[in-house]
Amino acid sequence: MESFLLYTSCQRNGDDPLRIPNIFSFFTDEAVSSDVLRPAERACTEGFSAARLATFSAGRYCARQALSGMGLQDLAIPTGADRAPVWPAGVAGSISHSAGLAGALVCATTHHPSIGMDIEHRRAVDATLWDIIFDRQEQERISAAASPVDMATLYFSLKESYYKMQHPLTRRFLDFLDVRVEEGPAGLIINRLKALPEATPGHRTGHLLTTDFVVTWVLAEP
Numbered sequence: 001m002e003s004f005l006l007y008t009s010c011q012r013n014g015d016d017p018l019r020i021p022n023i024f025s026f027f028t029d030e031a032v033s034s035d036v037l038r039p040a041e042r043a044c045t046e047g048f049s050a051a052r053l054a055t056f057s058a059g060r061y062c063a064r065q066a067l068s069g070m071g072l073q074d075l076a077i078p079t080g081a082d083r084a085p086v087w088p089a090g091v092a093g094s095i096s097h098s099a100g101l102a103g104a105l106v107c108a109t110t111h112h113p114s115i116g117m118d119i120e121h122r123r124a125v126d127a128t129l130w131d132i133i134f135d136r137q138e139q140e141r142i143s144a145a146a147s148p149v150d151m152a153t154l155y156f157s158l159k160e161s162y163y164k165m166q167h168p169l170t171r172r173f174l175d176f177l178d179v180r181v182e183e184g185p186a187g188l189i190i191n192r193l194k195a196l197p198e199a200t201p202g203h204r205t206g207h208l209l210t211t212d213f214v215v216t217w218v219l220a221e222p
Helices: 039-045 050-068 127-133 136-143 148-170
Strands: 024-028 091-098 101-108 115-121 179-184 187-192 203-209 213-220
Touching: 024 050, 039 050, 050 091, 050 101, 091 148, 091 213, 101 115, 101 213, 115 148, 127 136, 127 148, 136 148, 136 179, 148 179, 148 187, 148 203, 148 213, 187 203
Parallel strands: 091 115
Antiparallel strands: 024 101, 091 101, 115 213, 179 187, 203 213
16 A cells, blocks of 8 residues: 655755644555445445545545544545535535545644645656646746656646645636746745635645655645
């Protein structure tokens, strides 16, 4: 089973990363049976294909394992009208899966009012997609990177994580070009270019590269 801890992408000292404070996570690269689903979760899966049911089951399994780290046992995580997970009161969380890996992050909303997390296969975003996803400034930085396709996938994944973080707070849709990934003083940040009526909190980002995957997350600051 794929096993790793998530670490922040900023504030590193040499090669020693820092574990994310107050965050509980769980990942698996193993197949998960739909038998793990609780009745409230299974009710959300009507019409799912076998593949969709498998990824849904793996995500809920990871979420329950992560919640157990907070002392919350055997809770259902159903789906809301917007198809997003409905977390227990006082919990912020995010679930993601890509072919071969599923995972979840959770924490108390007193630490972070919302979390976004995304998993992508490395080198998933090639240059044919850049004009849809990235503006000119982003494309220039990606082109100059040692591995443009890895950086493109990282930037794409960070945007996905940001969308998932901000949506529970604003209930607004953002397009890829409505935000820009930039270098901040302590690591990568997301600059929102599209104004929203609601204020969104500050945030910090992190990422992890494994042999096969890019995992990113964006944490809303309280």
